[in-house]
Amino acid sequence: MDGLYIKKNEGISLEAGIESVGSLRLLAQAGGLEVMRQSILKGATVWITPAEDVETLEFFYILSGALEMKVDGSPQQLAAGDSFYVHGLRDELLIRARQSTELLYITNRPLFDSLFGFQDDLTNLLRQIDEKDHYTYAHSVHVMCYSAKILEQMALDGMDTATVSLDTLMVASLFHDIGKCFVPDEILKKRQPLTKSEQRFIVRHPMDSARILKQRFDEKIVEIARNHHERLDGSGYPFGLIGDEISVEARMIGVADSFDAMTTDRGYNRQMGCLEAAEELYALKDRYDRRVTGALLTLARSGALEEIRKGDGSARP
Ligand SMILES: [Fe+2]
Ligand SMILES: [Fe+2]
Structure with missing residues (x-):
């Protein structure tokens, strides 16, 4: 009819x-x-x-x-x-x-049309990550899930998270390592310690992530991806930024990123349990924001991170 x-x-x-x-x-x-x-x-x-x-x-x-x-x-x-x-x-x-x-x-x-168009663009980028290195893809999905949980916990803890957009955080966390597309396979998958020149490829991946994301997303997402390896005390890379030079979103993804690396078996590291890793990050207060690691610790104690850790990244956005 x-x-x-x-x-x-x-x-x-x-x-x-x-x-x-x-x-x-x-x-x-x-x-x-x-x-x-x-x-x-x-x-x-x-x-x-x-x-x-x-x-x-x-x-x-x-x-x-x-x-x-x-x-x-x-x-x-x-x-x-x-x-x-x-x-x-x-x-x-x-x-x-x-x-x-x-x-x-x-x-x-x-709402729906803009979300759907957005989704398409993201899916193509994600496919590129997955084809290059499934570990990086699974890691990206894990970091996104951990970041969303951390934001939720920070809000529940009564912290002022009004300026943090969940959408921005999720997009930035999912694509924070897209710049690894430019790292040669033999370096990306190498299990032995990297040489100085090989390390240079790794050190530049946040800048490459930022460059790729700049073509599609706003400056906030670009900044978060560029700074996810920066640490409060200036010990991070690529620029050695300190304190307030690093946004709260980049700090959140930095914590989620390190947590996933510590709790995942990559063949050359000692895989930690969720609680042990969260406690270690919480103790590193000069490098990681305690508002973030405190929320992570609460989540680890409640067992809320275990489900994500066990996943293989198949929870596609
Ligand atoms: Fe990274
Ligand atoms: Fe990462």
Whole structure:
């Protein structure tokens, strides 16, 4: 029948973000209006950000599960059958899934198309990493998952994370090592200690990551990737930046990056357990930001990092 559209498998699926957060599916789209089904996994946190357009409306109906959101400082519980909408939102709204939750999401904010186009671009880059070196690919996915968890924990610990965008953090963490595309295979996969000239290839990979990302993303993402090996005391590379010269996002990815290297068996290192590695990073307070390593330690103690560590990076964004 003209004008009738039936989608039995609920339309195009977009894993918006990472599998440890959930997914977004487009059900219908017309006249600037999008109808989506959003899944949020148990324990995951999502943000609704204020829209630039004052006419923006975002409506959510909880199909199943349970959510908690902080409204003016006090927690509000929402369950299946409840709904809420935002219109003229001024501050970010943080929502945590107390159970795995399914939502019907209707908005006049053109969201899905931009996310889907964005996703395509990212997928091509990711494929390049995976073809070059599966270890780097799995590592990149791990670092992204750890970074998202660290941000969530820092927010739960009451730290001011308002300036940190989860999307920016995830993109930067996923592609922080894309510059390794330029490192010769024999150096990238070498198990013996590297010579001085071989080290030079490794030392320049953050700059190559930044150069590649500059063609696609904004300066914030470029800066994070460029500085993920910088350390607070100036002992990092490529520039030996110190303290405030390194953004909090680059510090977060630096911690997640070192943590993954310490807890992964690469054939030439002693693989540590999550708690041991988190404790060691926490002790290195001159190099790593304690707000970040403190959150990592809390997560390690709760066992929240173990699941990610065991994964092989198949949790594609
Ligand atoms: Fe790196
Ligand atoms: Fe890395």
